[in-house]
Amino acid sequence: MRKIIIAGGSGFIGRKLCSHYLSKGFEVVVLTRKPSYEDVGVRFVHWNAKDLGTWQHELEGAELLINMNGRSVDCRYNEANKKQIYDSRIMSTAILGAAIQELSDPPAVWLNSSSATIYRHAEDRQMDEVNGEIGSGFSVDVCKKWEAAFFNAKTLKTRKVALRISIVLGNNGGALKPLVNLTRLGLGGHQGKGSQFFSWVHETDLIRAIDFIKETDNIEGPVNIAAPNPERNKKVMLLLRNSLGIHFGIPSPKWLLEIGAVFIKTETELILKSRNVIPSKLRDNGFVFEYNHLEKAFKSLVIKK
Numbered sequence: 001m002r003k004i005i006i007a008g009g010s011g012f013i014g015r016k017l018c019s020h021y022l023s024k025g026f027e028v029v030v031l032t033r034k035p036s037y038e039d040v041g042v043r044f045v046h047w048n049a050k051d052l053g054t055w056q057h058e059l060e061g062a063e064l065l066i067n068m069n070g071r072s073v074d075c076r077y078n079e080a081n082k083k084q085i086y087d088s089r090i091m092s093t094a095i096l097g098a099a100i101q102e103l104s105d106p107p108a109v110w111l112n113s114s115s116a117t118i119y120r121h122a123e124d125r126q127m128d129e130v131n132g133e134i135g136s137g138f139s140v141d142v143c144k145k146w147e148a149a150f151f152n153a154k155t156l157k158t159r160k161v162a163l164r165i166s167i168v169l170g171n172n173g174g175a176l177k178p179l180v181n182l183t184r185l186g187l188g189g190h191q192g193k194g195s196q197f198f199s200w201v202h203e204t205d206l207i208r209a210i211d212f213i214k215e216t217d218n219i220e221g222p223v224n225i226a227a228p229n230p231e232r233n234k235k236v237m238l239l240l241r242n243s244l245g246i247h248f249g250i251p252s253p254k255w256l257l258e259i260g261a262v263f264i265k266t267e268t269e270l271i272l273k274s275r276n277v278i279p280s281k282l283r284d285n286g287f288v289f290e291y292n293h294l295e296k297a298f299k300s301l302v303i304k305k
Contacts, residue, residue, distance in 0.1 A: 003062045005107065007031040007049070007092060008069030009042075012173025013165075013206065017066060018042050020207050029058050047121055049092040056099035064214050065107040067096055070146075076265050077138055088147045099155025109159045109214055112150045116166040116199055116226055116277040118143035123195055126230070126295075128280035129164075129222050139269060147222065159220050161213050166226035166277055170203035171301055179240060188241045188249030191257060194234035194276035199226045201301070202291035209279075212287050219285055226277040231294050233271075243298040 004021045006014055009030035018028050031047045047055040049069055059065060069092035071084045092233045095113055100106045119127040125203030129135065134140065147162050168174035182188055201209070206225055213219050231239070241249050252260075259267045279287070291297040 001025075001027045002047075003027045003029065003058075004015060005029050005031065005059055005062045005065045007047070007065070007067040007096060008113075008158045009066075011068060012170065013168065013203075014068050016170075016203060016207055017068075017210065020211070022303065026063070028042075029062075031055055031058070043163075047071070049088065050095055052095065052099055052102075056102065059099060059106045059107055060103055062107040063109070063111045065096065066210070067093060067110070067112045068173050069093075070113060073139065073142075074266050074270065077263075077267055082138065085142055086145065090149045091144065093146060093149040094153070097149070097155060100153065100158055102153045106155060106158050108157075109161070110155065111161050111163055111210060111213060112146075114147055114150075114162040114164045114222065115139070116164045116224060116275055117273065118147070118164060119275070121196075121274045122276040123197060123274045124278050126278045127224075128278050129224055130280065132224075132277070137269075151221075159217070161220055162222045163210070163213075164222055164224045164226075164277070165206065166199040166201050166224070166275060168206055169200055169297055169301060170205055174203065176301055179237075180244065183237070183240055183244055183246055184250060185246065186246075186251065188237050188246060189251030190234040190237050190242075191252045192233070192254045192268075194232065194251070196233050196272055197276035198229045198233055198236045198294075199230040199275040199277040200294065200297070201225055201227050202289075202297045205289050206293050209287060212282070213270055216285055219281060224277050224279045225282075225283045226275075226279050227277055227289055227294070227297070228283065228292050229294070230278070232278050236294060239295050240298055242297070243302045272292075275285060 004026045033133050071088040075081045117139050118130045169176045171293050261268045
Protein backbone atom coordinates (compact mmCIF):
# COMPACT_ATOMS: atom_id res chain seq x y z
CA MET A 1 0.00 0.00 0.00
CA ARG A 2 1.20 3.55 -0.77
CA LYS A 3 2.37 5.26 2.39
CA ILE A 4 2.27 8.85 3.70
CA ILE A 5 4.28 9.88 6.75
CA ILE A 6 3.18 12.95 8.70
CA ALA A 7 5.48 14.22 11.45
CA GLY A 8 3.56 16.32 13.94
CA GLY A 9 0.28 15.18 12.44
CA SER A 10 -1.87 15.62 15.54
CA GLY A 11 -2.59 19.32 14.99
CA PHE A 12 -5.26 21.15 13.00
CA ILE A 13 -3.56 20.86 9.60
CA GLY A 14 -2.15 17.41 10.32
CA ARG A 15 -5.58 16.00 11.01
CA LYS A 16 -6.91 17.48 7.77
CA LEU A 17 -4.04 15.82 5.90
CA CYS A 18 -4.71 12.48 7.58
CA SER A 19 -8.36 12.52 6.53
CA HIS A 20 -7.48 13.56 3.00
CA TYR A 21 -4.92 10.83 2.37
CA LEU A 22 -6.93 8.13 4.10
CA SER A 23 -9.81 8.95 1.76
CA LYS A 24 -7.43 8.45 -1.19
CA GLY A 25 -6.47 4.97 0.01
CA PHE A 26 -3.03 5.69 1.46
CA GLU A 27 -1.56 4.11 4.56
CA VAL A 28 -1.13 7.08 6.91
CA VAL A 29 1.54 7.02 9.63
CA VAL A 30 1.80 9.88 12.13
CA LEU A 31 5.03 10.46 14.02
CA THR A 32 4.08 11.91 17.38
CA ARG A 33 5.29 12.23 20.95
CA LYS A 34 1.82 11.46 22.24
CA PRO A 35 -1.34 10.77 20.22
CA SER A 36 -3.85 13.46 21.10
CA TYR A 37 -6.80 11.92 19.29
CA GLU A 38 -8.04 8.71 17.73
CA ASP A 39 -8.65 8.34 14.03
CA VAL A 40 -9.68 5.11 12.38
CA GLY A 41 -7.05 4.09 9.87
CA VAL A 42 -4.21 6.27 11.17
CA ARG A 43 -1.22 4.49 12.68
CA PHE A 44 0.64 6.42 15.37
CA VAL A 45 4.38 5.85 15.86
CA HIS A 46 6.29 7.37 18.77
CA TRP A 47 9.27 9.66 18.24
CA ASN A 48 10.78 12.47 20.31
CA ALA A 49 11.49 14.67 17.26
CA LYS A 50 15.19 14.95 18.08
CA ASP A 51 16.79 11.47 18.12
CA LEU A 52 17.00 8.61 15.63
CA GLY A 53 15.07 5.48 16.57
CA THR A 54 12.95 2.66 15.26
CA TRP A 55 10.54 5.24 13.84
CA GLN A 56 12.94 6.01 10.99
CA HIS A 57 12.22 2.63 9.37
CA GLU A 58 8.67 3.85 8.73
CA LEU A 59 10.10 6.24 6.14
CA GLU A 60 11.38 3.41 3.91
CA GLY A 61 9.44 3.40 0.66
CA ALA A 62 7.13 6.25 1.64
CA GLU A 63 5.64 8.22 -1.22
CA LEU A 64 5.50 11.41 0.82
CA LEU A 65 6.89 12.78 4.09
CA ILE A 66 5.26 15.90 5.50
CA ASN A 67 6.78 17.61 8.53
CA MET A 68 4.32 19.86 10.38
CA ASN A 69 6.16 19.71 13.69
CA GLY A 70 6.52 22.97 15.63
CA ARG A 71 5.43 24.62 18.86
CA SER A 72 2.68 27.21 18.32
CA VAL A 73 3.86 30.81 17.91
CA ASP A 74 0.63 32.03 19.51
CA CYS A 75 2.39 32.85 22.77
CA ARG A 76 4.53 35.53 24.42
CA TYR A 77 8.03 35.66 23.00
CA ASN A 78 9.91 35.13 26.25
CA GLU A 79 13.20 33.24 26.24
CA ALA A 80 11.71 29.89 27.26
CA ASN A 81 9.03 30.02 24.56
CA LYS A 82 11.52 31.21 21.95
CA LYS A 83 13.75 28.22 22.66
CA GLN A 84 10.83 25.81 22.28
CA ILE A 85 9.79 27.48 19.02
CA TYR A 86 13.30 27.18 17.60
CA ASP A 87 14.03 23.68 18.90
CA SER A 88 10.73 22.08 17.89
CA ARG A 89 11.19 23.18 14.28
CA ILE A 90 14.93 22.94 13.72
CA MET A 91 15.60 19.73 15.64
CA SER A 92 12.71 17.81 14.09
CA THR A 93 13.76 18.91 10.60
CA ALA A 94 17.42 18.04 11.17
CA ILE A 95 16.68 14.56 12.53
CA LEU A 96 14.36 13.77 9.61
CA GLY A 97 17.17 14.73 7.25
CA ALA A 98 19.58 12.50 9.15
CA ALA A 99 17.11 9.61 9.02
CA ILE A 100 16.56 9.95 5.27
CA GLN A 101 20.31 9.77 4.63
CA GLU A 102 20.38 6.29 6.19
CA LEU A 103 17.55 4.84 4.12
CA SER A 104 17.92 2.61 1.08
CA ASP A 105 14.50 3.64 -0.27
CA PRO A 106 13.86 7.17 1.06
CA PRO A 107 10.62 9.14 0.60
CA ALA A 108 10.14 10.41 -2.94
CA VAL A 109 8.99 13.82 -1.71
CA TRP A 110 9.60 15.70 1.55
CA LEU A 111 7.40 18.71 2.30
CA ASN A 112 8.53 20.73 5.29
CA SER A 113 6.37 23.36 6.90
CA SER A 114 7.62 26.94 6.98
CA SER A 115 5.82 30.29 7.16
CA ALA A 116 4.96 33.21 4.91
CA THR A 117 6.04 35.46 7.75
CA ILE A 118 9.61 34.99 6.48
CA TYR A 119 9.06 38.03 4.24
CA ARG A 120 9.39 41.60 5.48
CA HIS A 121 6.49 43.79 6.58
CA ALA A 122 5.20 44.89 3.16
CA GLU A 123 2.53 47.45 2.36
CA ASP A 124 4.28 48.71 -0.78
CA ARG A 125 4.41 45.58 -2.94
CA GLN A 126 3.63 41.87 -3.11
CA MET A 127 6.14 39.19 -2.16
CA ASP A 128 6.65 36.00 -4.16
CA GLU A 129 9.26 33.24 -4.06
CA VAL A 130 11.59 34.93 -6.58
CA ASN A 131 11.44 38.64 -5.75
CA GLY A 132 10.22 38.57 -2.17
CA GLU A 133 12.43 40.30 0.40
CA ILE A 134 13.26 38.35 3.55
CA GLY A 135 12.55 40.33 6.71
CA SER A 136 14.23 40.56 10.12
CA GLY A 137 13.34 39.88 13.73
CA PHE A 138 12.62 36.79 15.80
CA SER A 139 9.89 35.14 13.72
CA VAL A 140 11.83 35.66 10.49
CA ASP A 141 14.98 34.26 12.06
CA VAL A 142 13.05 31.15 13.08
CA CYS A 143 11.94 30.63 9.48
CA LYS A 144 15.42 31.22 8.07
CA LYS A 145 17.05 28.68 10.41
CA TRP A 146 14.17 26.25 9.90
CA GLU A 147 14.54 26.34 6.12
CA ALA A 148 18.35 26.17 6.40
CA ALA A 149 18.08 22.94 8.40
CA PHE A 150 15.75 21.60 5.73
CA PHE A 151 17.68 22.52 2.60
CA ASN A 152 21.09 21.69 4.10
CA ALA A 153 20.05 18.06 4.60
CA LYS A 154 21.71 15.93 1.91
CA THR A 155 18.79 13.96 0.47
CA LEU A 156 19.74 13.35 -3.15
CA LYS A 157 16.89 10.94 -3.90
CA THR A 158 14.18 13.07 -2.28
CA ARG A 159 12.54 16.15 -3.81
CA LYS A 160 12.15 18.85 -1.19
CA VAL A 161 9.69 21.74 -0.86
CA ALA A 162 9.44 24.26 1.98
CA LEU A 163 5.79 25.23 2.47
CA ARG A 164 5.66 28.94 3.28
CA ILE A 165 2.15 28.77 4.67
CA SER A 166 0.15 31.95 5.21
CA ILE A 167 -2.58 32.38 7.84
CA VAL A 168 -4.93 29.40 7.54
CA LEU A 169 -8.70 29.89 7.70
CA GLY A 170 -10.65 26.84 8.86
CA ASN A 171 -13.67 25.81 10.88
CA ASN A 172 -11.90 23.79 13.55
CA GLY A 173 -8.60 25.62 13.85
CA GLY A 174 -6.49 28.36 12.37
CA ALA A 175 -7.05 32.09 12.76
CA LEU A 176 -10.77 32.40 12.02
CA LYS A 177 -12.41 31.53 15.33
CA PRO A 178 -10.82 34.31 17.43
CA LEU A 179 -11.62 36.86 14.71
CA VAL A 180 -15.24 35.71 14.63
CA ASN A 181 -15.51 35.87 18.42
CA LEU A 182 -14.13 39.42 18.52
CA THR A 183 -16.49 40.52 15.77
CA ARG A 184 -19.53 39.08 17.53
CA LEU A 185 -18.53 40.98 20.66
CA GLY A 186 -18.60 44.22 18.68
CA LEU A 187 -14.80 44.45 18.40
CA GLY A 188 -14.65 43.71 14.69
CA GLY A 189 -13.17 47.00 13.55
CA HIS A 190 -9.72 47.34 12.04
CA GLN A 191 -6.63 46.56 14.13
CA GLY A 192 -3.85 49.11 14.38
CA LYS A 193 -3.85 51.39 11.35
CA GLY A 194 -5.76 48.79 9.36
CA SER A 195 -3.51 49.30 6.33
CA GLN A 196 -1.48 46.11 6.88
CA PHE A 197 -2.07 43.27 4.45
CA PHE A 198 -3.53 39.92 5.47
CA SER A 199 -2.28 36.91 3.50
CA TRP A 200 -4.43 33.85 3.99
CA VAL A 201 -5.39 30.46 2.61
CA HIS A 202 -8.60 28.47 2.97
CA GLU A 203 -8.10 25.09 4.65
CA THR A 204 -9.44 23.32 1.54
CA ASP A 205 -6.94 25.03 -0.75
CA LEU A 206 -4.10 24.32 1.66
CA ILE A 207 -4.72 20.56 1.40
CA ARG A 208 -5.28 20.82 -2.36
CA ALA A 209 -2.02 22.75 -2.79
CA ILE A 210 -0.04 20.19 -0.79
CA ASP A 211 -1.46 17.39 -2.93
CA PHE A 212 -0.73 19.38 -6.10
CA ILE A 213 2.90 19.91 -5.06
CA LYS A 214 3.22 16.20 -4.34
CA GLU A 215 2.07 15.38 -7.87
CA THR A 216 4.05 18.11 -9.69
CA ASP A 217 7.61 16.86 -10.10
CA ASN A 218 9.19 20.14 -11.17
CA ILE A 219 8.14 22.07 -8.04
CA GLU A 220 10.91 22.33 -5.48
CA GLY A 221 12.45 24.84 -3.10
CA PRO A 222 10.30 27.36 -1.20
CA VAL A 223 6.64 27.66 -2.22
CA ASN A 224 4.15 30.26 -0.97
CA ILE A 225 0.88 28.69 0.17
CA ALA A 226 -1.29 31.79 0.06
CA ALA A 227 -4.42 32.80 -1.82
CA PRO A 228 -3.60 35.18 -4.70
CA ASN A 229 -5.52 38.17 -3.31
CA PRO A 230 -4.26 39.44 0.07
CA GLU A 231 -6.46 42.15 1.59
CA ARG A 232 -5.79 45.07 3.89
CA ASN A 233 -6.92 44.63 7.49
CA LYS A 234 -9.74 47.19 7.16
CA LYS A 235 -11.21 45.25 4.23
CA VAL A 236 -10.73 41.92 6.03
CA MET A 237 -12.75 43.03 9.02
CA LEU A 238 -15.45 44.62 6.84
CA LEU A 239 -15.89 41.39 4.87
CA LEU A 240 -16.00 39.36 8.07
CA ARG A 241 -18.65 41.65 9.61
CA ASN A 242 -20.71 41.41 6.42
CA SER A 243 -20.45 37.61 6.42
CA LEU A 244 -21.70 37.53 10.01
CA GLY A 245 -24.45 40.10 9.42
CA ILE A 246 -22.88 42.54 11.89
CA HIS A 247 -22.95 46.18 10.84
CA PHE A 248 -20.48 47.78 13.22
CA GLY A 249 -17.14 47.04 14.82
CA ILE A 250 -15.03 49.02 17.25
CA PRO A 251 -11.44 49.47 16.00
CA SER A 252 -8.49 48.47 18.17
CA PRO A 253 -5.51 50.87 18.23
CA LYS A 254 -2.01 49.47 18.59
CA TRP A 255 -1.64 50.52 22.25
CA LEU A 256 -4.79 48.65 23.20
CA LEU A 257 -3.68 45.56 21.29
CA GLU A 258 -0.35 45.65 23.16
CA ILE A 259 -2.17 45.59 26.49
CA GLY A 260 -4.57 42.88 25.38
CA ALA A 261 -1.76 40.71 24.04
CA VAL A 262 -0.19 40.56 27.49
CA PHE A 263 -3.42 39.32 29.06
CA ILE A 264 -4.12 36.64 26.45
CA LYS A 265 -0.44 35.67 26.26
CA THR A 266 0.24 36.36 22.60
CA GLU A 267 2.08 38.90 20.42
CA THR A 268 0.64 41.76 18.35
CA GLU A 269 2.89 40.81 15.42
CA LEU A 270 0.36 38.12 14.53
CA ILE A 271 -2.16 40.91 13.80
CA LEU A 272 -0.09 43.96 12.90
CA LYS A 273 2.59 42.60 10.55
CA SER A 274 1.74 43.24 6.90
CA ARG A 275 1.94 39.90 5.09
CA ASN A 276 1.56 40.72 1.40
CA VAL A 277 2.36 37.33 -0.12
CA ILE A 278 1.33 35.82 -3.45
CA PRO A 279 1.67 32.21 -4.76
CA SER A 280 3.66 32.66 -7.99
CA LYS A 281 5.08 29.12 -8.12
CA LEU A 282 1.70 27.48 -7.65
CA ARG A 283 -0.02 29.68 -10.22
CA ASP A 284 2.83 29.35 -12.75
CA ASN A 285 2.46 25.57 -12.53
CA GLY A 286 -1.28 25.66 -13.15
CA PHE A 287 -2.76 25.45 -9.66
CA VAL A 288 -6.18 27.13 -9.41
CA PHE A 289 -7.46 28.25 -6.03
CA GLU A 290 -11.04 27.33 -5.23
CA TYR A 291 -11.13 30.18 -2.70
CA ASN A 292 -9.21 33.04 -4.27
CA HIS A 293 -11.24 35.86 -2.71
CA LEU A 294 -11.70 36.39 1.00
CA GLU A 295 -15.44 37.05 0.80
CA LYS A 296 -16.05 33.60 -0.67
CA ALA A 297 -13.77 32.00 1.93
CA PHE A 298 -15.56 33.68 4.84
CA LYS A 299 -18.97 32.73 3.53
CA SER A 300 -17.96 29.09 3.21
CA LEU A 301 -16.73 28.99 6.81
CA VAL A 302 -18.51 31.42 9.13
CA ILE A 303 -21.99 30.28 8.09
CA LYS A 304 -21.16 26.94 9.72
CA LYS A 305 -20.25 28.47 13.07
